[in-house]
Amino acid sequence: MRDFEGELAQRKQAGLYRTRRQISGPQQPELTSDGKPLLSFCSNDYLGLANHSANLEALRSALPETGLGGAASHLICGHHDAHHELEQRLAEFTGRSSALFFSTGYMANMGVISALAGRGDTIFSDRLNHASIIDGCVLSRAKVRRYRHGDVAELEAMLADTQGHKLVVTDGVFSMDGDVAPLKELARVCRAHDALLVVDDAHGIGVLGPQGRGSVPALGLSEQDVPVVIGTLGKAVGTSGAFVAGPEVLMDYLVQKARTYIYTTAMPPAIARATCASIDLIERDDARRAHVLDLVARFRREAAALGYQLMPSQTPIQPILVGDNWSALALSQALEEKGLLVTAIRPPTVPEGEARLRVTLSAAHSHADLDRLLQALADCRHLLAEPDIAV
Ligand code: PMP
Numbered sequence: 268m269r270d271f272e273g274e275l276a277q278r279k280q281a282g283l284y285r286t287r288r289q290i291s292g293p294q295q296p297e298l299t300s301d302g303k304p305l306l307s308f309c310s311n312d313y314l315g316l317a318n319h320s321a322n323l324e325a326l327r328s329a330l331p332e333t334g335l336g337g338a339a340s341h342l343i344c345g346h347h348d349a350h351h352e353l354e355q356r357l358a359e360f361t362g363r364s365s366a367l368f369f370s371t372g373y374m375a376n377m378g379v380i381s382a383l384a385g386r387g388d389t390i391f392s393d394r395l396n397h398a399s400i401i402d403g404c405v406l407s408r409a410k411v412r413r414y415r416h417g418d419v420a421e422l423e424a425m426l427a428d429t430q431g432h433k434l435v436v437t438d439g440v441f442s443m444d445g446d447v448a449p450l451k452e453l454a455r456v457c458r459a460h461d462a463l464l465v466v467d468d469a470h471g472i473g474v475l476g477p478q479g480r481g482s483v484p485a486l487g488l489s490e491q492d493v494p495v496v497i498g499t500l501g502k503a504v505g506t507s508g509a510f511v512a513g514p515e516v517l518m519d520y521l522v523q524k525a526r527t528y529i530y531t532t533a534m535p536p537a538i539a540r541a542t543c544a545s546i547d548l549i550e551r552d553d554a555r556r557a558h559v560l561d562l563v564a565r566f567r568r569e570a571a572a573l574g575y576q577l578m579p580s581q582t583p584i585q586p587i588l589v590g591d592n593w594s595a596l597a598l599s600q601a602l603e604e605k606g607l608l609v610t611a612i613r614p615p616t617v618p619e620g621e622a623r624l625r626v627t628l629s630a631a632h633s634h635a636d637l638d639r640l641l642q643a644l645a646d647c648r649h650l651l652a653e654p655d656i657a658v
Contacts, residue, residue: 282592283613293318296631298608305608308626308640313474313583314555315631316505316545325544329537337533342522345533353539354510360546361472361480361498363490363512367521370534372469372499372509373399378527379497379511380436381407382520383463388432391422391462393448395441398616400467409434416441419452426460433460439468439482439496440475443617443625445580447471447482454492465495473503474583479549479556490514504549506542508534555630559583562628562637569641570626573648586612586623587644589651595622598650605643 278284291299294317298307316322329349339345350368357366369375380403384390388409392400395416404411412429414422426433435457437448450466457464471482483493495513500506511521521528549555566585571577576588589595595611602609602624613622626640 282596296629296636300608305603305606306636306639307608308628308632309608309610310627310629311470311502312505312631313470313503313559313627313629314479314505314549315629316473316503316548316555319505319545319548321548322505322541322545326537326541329540333536333540335535335537337535339533340529340531341533342529347533347536347539349536349539349543350533353543356543356546357498357510358512360550361496361512362484363496363514365515365518366510366512367518367525367528368534368539369509369511369528370531371507372467372497372501373402374527374531375497375499375509375511376400376467377403377406378525379465379495379521380404380434381526382524383407383465383495383517384409384432384434388434389429391425391433391435393417393437393441395444396436396438397442397467397469400436400438404436416444417446417449419449419456422453423456423460426456426462433462434465435462436465436467438470439466440470440582440584442470442584443586443612443623444578445470445582445584445586446578447475447485447582450483450486450488450493454488458492463495464493465497466493467497469497469499469502469509470582470584472498473549474556474559478553479503500542500545504542504545506545507538508542559628559630559632562632562634565634566626566628566637566641570644573641573645575644575648575651583628585626585628587626588621588623590620590622592622594651595624598647599624601647601650602643605646607640607643609640 288300294312296307298305333349337345354366354368376399384407386408390404390409390411392404392413393416394413412425440447468481473479475482476485483496497511500508563583567577578586592613599609599611609624609626612625
């Protein structure tokens with residue numbers, strides 16, 4: 268039998284062993300983690316909606332009408348009014364013809380990519396794309412060509428020497444770096460080389476663009492430029508699930524072909540109702556976006572002044588680049604001793620030698636919360652050598 272214990276021991280030795288902490292109570296910056304109070308800077312609840320009273324109320328008031336369980340897959344008898352209304356709401360919110368509600372972003376990426384590309388086709392994927400995109404590419408059985416992060420010139424050269432159906436897939440906002448993909452340029456080369464562009468905007472929806480409509484409208488682009496957008500609902504939207512939005516014919520095709528849509532139980536319909544309520548808030552409330560972006564600007568200024576190496580990100584994802592796994596763990600541990608939760612992110616989630624602390628900011632943080640983080644970072648700065656990684 269394979270030496271599972273040995274492999275785990277090796278991971279521990281390399282500083283790559285992963286542990287879970289146990290959270291009690293609702294998700295919010297003030298967490299109880301393994302019984303200890305911590306101020307968290309690592310959730311994806313960028314707008315502080317995961318525990319918003321209007322969303323909780325929408326969930327509570329939906330339950331008597333919808334019941335709890337999804338009971339069946341969408342194509343059997345699980346497709347509820349509430350799912351349907353959410354899909355219409357998501358299409359309208361993203362300015363697209365049609366949308367489809369998936370149970371998770373992981374499943375949306377796996378299902379969409381493997382349905383839209385298959386044997387004999389070629390998928391072009393940014394090297395820093397999320398794991399679920401990578402797995403969707405594998406599942407598709409298409410040929411996969413990875414281009415350097417954000418390198419549109421390299422992608423264009425690859426597109427030019429490839430025959431057959433082509434699909435280009437990218438994160439909209441990169442999950443571990445926080446930068447936005449060069450969507451305008453990607454749209455241009457996809458048009459020029461007849462490739463279908465798919466953007467996973469998991470971290471852009473709710474945060475970027477007019478009324479939080481995402482990174483595609485933020486760059487002045489529409490369905491003509493980026494035909495397929497995927498978004499998750501468990502991050503800025505604060506609920507659960509995911510969606511894909513685009514031309515009706517593609518959504519129809521996905522209903523026929525996306526295995527992670529077809530062969531899974533529909534989400535509890537009450538979640539769809541709560542999600543509609545959350546989208547109403549997102550559309551209405553520019554103040555949350557303005558506040559979190561204000562915190563981002565301040566964090567960047569003040570953390571850089573402390574000598575920390577930040578990445579070129581203007582989004583709530585603000586990684587502090589550290590380099591080796593042990594230093595990242597030591598900094599995270601020292602912050603935790605000061606009552607702050609900022610997890611260390613290590614390979615394979617990020618490239619070898621680029622371990623980091625992934626600081627995320629939320630509209631639920633106050634400036635006083637940020638004061639605490641910056642003070643702790645000032646106190647812990649001596650733990651790191653001078654920055655030595657070029658970004
Ligand atoms: N895409 C990206 C870019 C992500 O960061 C994530 C989650 N970390 C997902 C997809 C998966 O979404 P979900 O958590 O809804 O499965």
